[in-house]
Amino acid sequence: MTVKARHRSVNPRLGTYFGIFASALVALVLLLLVLEQLGLSEIRLRQLMIGGPLLLYVAIGLAAFSNQPEDFMVCGRRVPEFFNGLIVAVTTLGGTGFVVITGALYFIGFDALCLGIGLIAGLCAMTVLIAPYLRKFGAYTIAGYLGRRFDSYPVRLTAAALLCYGTNHGH
Protein backbone atom coordinates (compact mmCIF):
# COMPACT_ATOMS: atom_id res chain seq x y z
CA MET A 1 0.00 0.00 0.00
CA THR A 2 1.44 3.38 -0.94
CA VAL A 3 0.69 6.78 0.49
CA LYS A 4 -1.03 9.16 -1.89
CA ALA A 5 1.16 12.11 -2.73
CA ARG A 6 -0.32 15.43 -1.73
CA HIS A 7 1.07 18.84 -1.04
CA ARG A 8 0.43 20.79 2.12
CA SER A 9 2.16 24.05 2.77
CA VAL A 10 3.37 25.19 6.14
CA ASN A 11 0.95 27.61 7.77
CA PRO A 12 2.42 31.09 6.98
CA ARG A 13 0.95 32.51 10.20
CA LEU A 14 2.61 29.88 12.40
CA GLY A 15 5.12 32.36 13.83
CA THR A 16 2.32 34.83 14.65
CA TYR A 17 0.25 32.19 16.45
CA PHE A 18 3.28 31.00 18.40
CA GLY A 19 4.13 34.61 19.28
CA ILE A 20 0.60 35.20 20.61
CA PHE A 21 0.71 31.98 22.65
CA ALA A 22 4.19 32.70 24.05
CA SER A 23 3.16 36.28 24.91
CA ALA A 24 0.08 35.01 26.74
CA LEU A 25 2.23 32.63 28.83
CA VAL A 26 4.79 35.34 29.63
CA ALA A 27 1.96 37.73 30.53
CA LEU A 28 0.51 35.11 32.87
CA VAL A 29 3.87 34.63 34.62
CA LEU A 30 4.31 38.40 35.03
CA LEU A 31 0.74 38.72 36.33
CA LEU A 32 1.41 36.00 38.90
CA LEU A 33 4.61 37.76 40.00
CA VAL A 34 2.63 40.96 40.52
CA LEU A 35 -0.14 39.15 42.38
CA GLU A 36 2.42 37.40 44.59
CA GLN A 37 3.88 40.77 45.59
CA LEU A 38 0.37 42.05 46.29
CA GLY A 39 -0.06 39.23 48.80
CA LEU A 40 -2.21 36.68 46.99
CA SER A 41 -2.17 33.31 48.77
CA GLU A 42 0.10 30.51 47.55
CA ILE A 43 -2.81 28.19 46.86
CA ARG A 44 -4.47 30.74 44.58
CA LEU A 45 -1.17 31.35 42.79
CA ARG A 46 -0.75 27.62 42.12
CA GLN A 47 -4.34 27.36 40.91
CA LEU A 48 -3.82 30.27 38.53
CA MET A 49 -0.50 28.84 37.31
CA ILE A 50 -2.13 25.53 36.41
CA GLY A 51 -5.59 26.77 35.50
CA GLY A 52 -4.46 29.68 33.32
CA PRO A 53 -2.56 27.64 30.72
CA LEU A 54 -5.23 24.93 30.95
CA LEU A 55 -7.93 27.45 29.99
CA LEU A 56 -5.70 28.66 27.15
CA TYR A 57 -5.32 25.10 25.82
CA VAL A 58 -9.08 24.54 26.04
CA ALA A 59 -9.69 27.80 24.15
CA ILE A 60 -7.18 26.80 21.45
CA GLY A 61 -8.74 23.33 21.22
CA LEU A 62 -12.24 24.74 20.81
CA ALA A 63 -11.17 27.45 18.36
CA ALA A 64 -9.25 24.98 16.18
CA PHE A 65 -11.61 22.04 16.64
CA SER A 66 -10.87 19.05 14.45
CA ASN A 67 -11.66 15.35 14.44
CA GLN A 68 -9.18 14.40 11.73
CA PRO A 69 -6.38 12.01 12.80
CA GLU A 70 -3.94 13.92 10.60
CA ASP A 71 -4.55 17.11 12.59
CA PHE A 72 -3.92 15.31 15.89
CA MET A 73 -0.97 13.17 14.88
CA VAL A 74 1.02 15.34 12.47
CA CYS A 75 -0.48 18.84 13.02
CA GLY A 76 -2.28 18.62 9.68
CA ARG A 77 1.16 18.59 7.98
CA ARG A 78 1.12 22.41 8.26
CA VAL A 79 4.02 22.53 10.73
CA PRO A 80 7.70 21.97 9.76
CA GLU A 81 8.92 18.40 10.30
CA PHE A 82 11.46 19.37 12.97
CA PHE A 83 8.79 20.79 15.29
CA ASN A 84 6.52 17.85 14.54
CA GLY A 85 9.32 15.54 15.64
CA LEU A 86 9.81 17.54 18.84
CA ILE A 87 6.10 17.21 19.61
CA VAL A 88 6.19 13.45 19.02
CA ALA A 89 9.25 13.08 21.26
CA VAL A 90 7.66 15.12 24.06
CA THR A 91 4.40 13.17 23.72
CA THR A 92 6.33 9.90 23.93
CA LEU A 93 8.01 11.02 27.13
CA GLY A 94 4.72 12.30 28.47
CA GLY A 95 3.97 14.58 31.38
CA THR A 96 4.41 11.69 33.77
CA GLY A 97 7.80 10.93 32.29
CA PHE A 98 9.02 14.45 32.96
CA VAL A 99 8.08 14.21 36.60
CA VAL A 100 9.24 10.60 36.99
CA ILE A 101 12.73 11.16 35.59
CA THR A 102 13.17 14.40 37.54
CA GLY A 103 12.10 12.70 40.77
CA ALA A 104 14.22 9.61 40.12
CA LEU A 105 17.31 11.74 39.45
CA TYR A 106 16.67 13.70 42.63
CA PHE A 107 16.23 10.65 44.86
CA ILE A 108 18.55 8.10 43.24
CA GLY A 109 21.17 10.30 41.58
CA PHE A 110 23.47 9.16 38.78
CA ASP A 111 22.02 5.64 38.57
CA ALA A 112 18.64 7.08 37.54
CA LEU A 113 20.20 8.15 34.24
CA CYS A 114 19.35 4.64 33.04
CA LEU A 115 15.78 5.90 32.55
CA GLY A 116 16.83 8.74 30.27
CA ILE A 117 19.43 6.69 28.39
CA GLY A 118 16.94 3.87 27.89
CA LEU A 119 14.38 6.34 26.55
CA ILE A 120 16.92 7.78 24.09
CA ALA A 121 17.91 4.31 22.88
CA GLY A 122 14.24 3.36 22.47
CA LEU A 123 13.47 6.51 20.50
CA CYS A 124 16.47 5.86 18.24
CA ALA A 125 15.32 2.28 17.60
CA MET A 126 11.77 3.51 16.93
CA THR A 127 13.01 6.15 14.46
CA VAL A 128 15.02 3.61 12.47
CA LEU A 129 12.92 0.46 12.68
CA ILE A 130 9.28 1.54 12.98
CA ALA A 131 8.57 5.17 12.07
CA PRO A 132 9.59 5.16 8.37
CA TYR A 133 7.48 2.07 7.63
CA LEU A 134 4.46 3.37 9.53
CA ARG A 135 4.75 6.57 7.49
CA LYS A 136 5.02 4.69 4.18
CA PHE A 137 2.04 2.55 5.13
CA GLY A 138 0.01 5.67 5.90
CA ALA A 139 -0.67 4.76 9.53
CA TYR A 140 0.03 6.98 12.53
CA THR A 141 0.05 4.40 15.30
CA ILE A 142 0.87 0.70 15.73
CA ALA A 143 -2.79 -0.02 16.40
CA GLY A 144 -3.79 1.79 13.19
CA TYR A 145 -1.14 -0.12 11.24
CA LEU A 146 -2.29 -3.51 12.55
CA GLY A 147 -5.94 -2.65 11.92
CA ARG A 148 -5.28 -1.71 8.29
CA ARG A 149 -2.76 -4.48 7.69
CA PHE A 150 -5.15 -7.22 8.82
CA ASP A 151 -8.26 -5.26 7.82
CA SER A 152 -9.77 -5.88 11.24
CA TYR A 153 -11.33 -3.38 13.67
CA PRO A 154 -11.15 -5.81 16.67
CA VAL A 155 -7.39 -6.20 16.10
CA ARG A 156 -7.01 -2.42 16.07
CA LEU A 157 -9.07 -2.05 19.24
CA THR A 158 -7.14 -4.83 21.04
CA ALA A 159 -3.78 -3.35 20.04
CA ALA A 160 -4.86 0.11 21.24
CA ALA A 161 -6.11 -1.31 24.56
CA LEU A 162 -2.86 -3.25 25.12
CA LEU A 163 -0.78 -0.16 24.34
CA CYS A 164 -2.81 1.95 26.79
CA TYR A 165 -2.47 -0.73 29.47
CA GLY A 166 1.27 -1.04 28.87
CA THR A 167 1.79 2.74 28.91
CA ASN A 168 -0.17 3.19 32.14
CA HIS A 169 1.65 0.37 33.90
CA GLY A 170 5.00 1.53 32.56
CA HIS A 171 4.53 4.92 34.22
Add this chain to the structure above:
Amino acid sequence: MIELKHRKPYWRHTKLQMALTLVPPLLLCLGLPLIAERLMRGRFLGFPLGYFLCAHGILVLVFLFVAWFVGRQDTIDHWHGAHEDL
Protein backbone atom coordinates in the same frame (compact mmCIF):
# COMPACT_ATOMS: atom_id res chain seq x y z
CA MET B 1 6.50 2.43 -6.50
CA ILE B 2 9.90 0.73 -6.60
CA GLU B 3 10.58 -1.70 -9.45
CA LEU B 4 11.06 -5.40 -8.69
CA LYS B 5 14.67 -5.51 -9.88
CA HIS B 6 15.58 -2.62 -7.56
CA ARG B 7 14.09 -4.17 -4.41
CA LYS B 8 17.05 -6.37 -3.41
CA PRO B 9 19.71 -3.65 -3.78
CA TYR B 10 17.37 -1.17 -2.06
CA TRP B 11 16.83 -3.42 0.96
CA ARG B 12 20.51 -4.31 1.13
CA HIS B 13 21.35 -0.59 1.17
CA THR B 14 18.61 0.12 3.72
CA LYS B 15 19.69 -2.73 6.04
CA LEU B 16 23.29 -1.50 5.98
CA GLN B 17 22.16 2.05 6.78
CA MET B 18 19.95 0.69 9.58
CA ALA B 19 22.87 -1.21 11.13
CA LEU B 20 25.19 1.79 10.86
CA THR B 21 22.59 3.92 12.62
CA LEU B 22 21.61 1.50 15.38
CA VAL B 23 24.89 -0.13 16.42
CA PRO B 24 27.04 2.92 17.35
CA PRO B 25 24.33 4.57 19.51
CA LEU B 26 23.69 1.20 21.18
CA LEU B 27 27.40 0.81 21.98
CA LEU B 28 27.40 4.40 23.21
CA CYS B 29 24.39 3.88 25.49
CA LEU B 30 25.88 0.69 26.92
CA GLY B 31 29.54 1.65 27.06
CA LEU B 32 29.57 5.29 28.18
CA PRO B 33 27.91 4.67 31.57
CA LEU B 34 30.50 1.93 32.21
CA ILE B 35 33.44 4.30 31.78
CA ALA B 36 31.65 7.28 33.34
CA GLU B 37 33.35 6.79 36.72
CA ARG B 38 36.80 7.26 35.16
CA LEU B 39 35.62 10.43 33.39
CA MET B 40 34.28 11.98 36.62
CA ARG B 41 37.70 13.51 37.32
CA GLY B 42 37.27 15.89 34.36
CA ARG B 43 34.94 18.89 34.40
CA PHE B 44 32.77 20.51 31.74
CA LEU B 45 30.96 23.77 32.49
CA GLY B 46 31.38 22.97 36.18
CA PHE B 47 29.72 19.54 35.90
CA PRO B 48 31.59 16.22 36.28
CA LEU B 49 32.47 15.14 32.74
CA GLY B 50 31.18 11.57 33.11
CA TYR B 51 27.81 12.75 34.41
CA PHE B 52 27.51 15.44 31.72
CA LEU B 53 28.34 13.01 28.90
CA CYS B 54 25.79 10.50 30.14
CA ALA B 55 23.09 13.13 30.64
CA HIS B 56 23.61 15.34 27.57
CA GLY B 57 26.41 13.88 25.46
CA ILE B 58 24.51 10.69 24.63
CA LEU B 59 21.44 12.73 23.73
CA VAL B 60 23.34 15.04 21.39
CA LEU B 61 25.25 12.20 19.70
CA VAL B 62 22.13 10.05 19.19
CA PHE B 63 20.31 13.09 17.80
CA LEU B 64 23.14 13.59 15.29
CA PHE B 65 23.03 9.90 14.34
CA VAL B 66 19.26 10.06 13.78
CA ALA B 67 19.55 13.29 11.74
CA TRP B 68 22.25 11.64 9.62
CA PHE B 69 20.05 8.55 9.20
CA VAL B 70 17.07 10.62 8.01
CA GLY B 71 19.17 12.42 5.40
CA ARG B 72 20.89 9.23 4.20
CA GLN B 73 17.69 7.17 4.06
CA ASP B 74 16.00 9.93 2.05
CA THR B 75 18.92 9.83 -0.40
CA ILE B 76 18.74 6.03 -0.59
CA ASP B 77 14.98 6.20 -1.24
CA HIS B 78 15.45 8.73 -4.04
CA TRP B 79 18.36 6.75 -5.52
CA HIS B 80 16.30 3.58 -5.81
CA GLY B 81 13.06 5.34 -6.74
CA ALA B 82 11.33 4.32 -3.50
CA HIS B 83 10.56 7.82 -2.24
CA GLU B 84 6.99 8.91 -1.51
CA ASP B 85 6.69 12.64 -0.94
CA LEU B 86 3.79 13.81 1.21
